Amino acid sequence: MESELACPIAPVVDLVFSRWTTPILWTLNEHGRLRFVELERRIGTITPKVLTQRLRQMERDGLVTRTYHPEVPPRVEYEISELGRSLAPVFHGLAEWSKRNLAKVDEARSRYDGTN
Amino acid sequence: MESELACPIAPVVDLVFSRWTTPILWTLNEHGRLRFVELERRIGTITPKVLTQRLRQMERDGLVTRTYHPEVPPRVEYEISELGRSLAPVFHGLAEWSKRNLAKVDEARSRYDGTN
DNA sequence: ATAGTCACTTTCCTCTAGGTACCTGCTATC
DNA sequence: GATAGCAGGTACCTAGAGGAAAGTGACTAT
Numbered sequence: 001m002e003s004e005l006a007c008p009i010a011p012v013v014d015l016v017f018s019r020w021t022t023p024i025l026w027t028l029n030e031h032g033r034l035r036f037v038e039l040e041r042r043i044g045t046i047t048p049k050v051l052t053q054r055l056r057q058m059e060r061d062g063l064v065t066r067t068y069h070p071e072v073p074p075r076v077e078y079e080i081s082e083l084g085r086s087l088a089p090v091f092h093g094l095a096e097w098s099k100r101n102l103a104k105v106d107e108a109r110s111r112y113d114g115t116n
Numbered sequence: 117m118e119s120e121l122a123c124p125i126a127p128v129v130d131l132v133f134s135r136w137t138t139p140i141l142w143t144l145n146e147h148g149r150l151r152f153v154e155l156e157r158r159i160g161t162i163t164p165k166v167l168t169q170r171l172r173q174m175e176r177d178g179l180v181t182r183t184y185h186p187e188v189p190p191r192v193e194y195e196i197s198e199l200g201r202s203l204a205p206v207f208h209g210l211a212e213w214s215k216r217n218l219a220k221v222d223e224a225r226s227r228y229d230g231t232n
Numbered sequence: 233a234t235a236g237t238c239a240c241t242t243t244c245c246t247c248t249a250g251g252t253a254c255c256t257g258c259t260a261t262c
Numbered sequence: 263g264a265t266a267g268c269a270g271g272t273a274c275c276t277a278g279a280g281g282a283a284a285g286t287g288a289c290t291a292t
Contacts, residue, residue: 007138007139007142007143008142008211008214009138009142009207009210009211009214010138010139011214011218012210012213012214012218013133013138013210015221016210017129017133019279019280022123022125022126022129023123023126026123026124026125027123035238035239036238036239036240037237037238037239040239047280047281047282047283048239048240048241049240049241049242049280049281049282050279050280050281051240052239052240052241053279053280059228060224060225060228060229061221061224061225062220062221062223062224062225062227062228068239072238072287072288072289072290073237073238073239073288073289073290074237074238074239074240074287074288075238075239076238076239076240083217083220083221083224086213086216086217087213089209090206090209090210090213091125093205093206093209094125094128094129094206095124095125097128097202097203097206098124098125098127098128100202101199101202102127102128104178104199105131105177105178105179105199107178108176108177108178108199109176109177109178111178112175112176112178113176135249135250151268151269152268152269152270153267153268153269163250163251163252164269164270164271165250165251165252165270165271165272166249166250166251167270168269168270168271169249169250184269188257188258188259188268189257189258189259189260189267189268189269190257190258190268190269190270191268191269192268192269192270
């Protein structure tokens with residue numbers, strides 16, 4: 001939504017790392033196709049309104065596919081798309097960095113706060 | 117700031133991809149040590165208040181180092197730390213993904229909007 | 233007859249990140 | 263003596279994201 005000329009990855013950051021998209025994508029990547037309530041329950045703290053919003057947006061962006069089954073009660077299944085799955089290496093890289101360096105961040109914070 | 121139990125990379129996303137941190141980190145990585153106003157001008161649309169906030173936060177997290185020179189006029193230099201630099205592969209991965217797949221996102225959006 | 237399921241939608245409300253605008257102390261420059 | 267530059271700090275304000283709670287419609291199970 002911003003120009004941010006200085007940073008070429010700004011658009012993809014907006015796309016992939018805006019609020020709730022990572023938990024949704026991660027969950028969908030781990031558990032395959034899931035129904036709305038399953039997704040809701042796995043993520044735990046998200047409200048249905050926001051979950052719908054995010055899913056619509058991600059469907060529009062082609063990261064997620066939505067399959068509607070006109071039954072009663074209705075059944076809707078969400079699945080990560082091929083495009084969404086192509087983000088896996090990036091996510092994996094982040095997980096690795098996290099494992100290696102998150103402790104250092106905590107140390108840095110303690111040092112900065114003088115609580116060492 | 118959230119639990120988000122379902123997603124192990126949530127903490128690092130909060131850390132690295134919160135607003136303005138990517139442009140700042142990117143700029144600092146490209147141009148080496150920079151003074152406050154140089155950073156401000158390169159990023160272009162950021163306000164001094166927010167830039168200060170973000171820089172303090174990133175200094176606390178150990179991603180950036182701040183060097184104060186008690187001269188007149190005062191000179192302060194910001195530099196990306198080793199920890200910050202260790203994010204380079206992740207950023208590179210994102211840039212690559214961007215180059216390869218951002219067009220697909222646009223296509224998906226056009227398809228979704230019916231403007232094809 | 234009542235309650236429950238699913239996949240949302242709608243309304244209302246709060247909260248805070250971030251923007252605007254102005255201030256500081258010190259100096260060099262016009 | 264007025265202005266500009268540096269590196270911010272401070273007070274105020276607003277838009278908009280996101281949460282809470284209730285409703286919907288069609289059906290089933292108890």
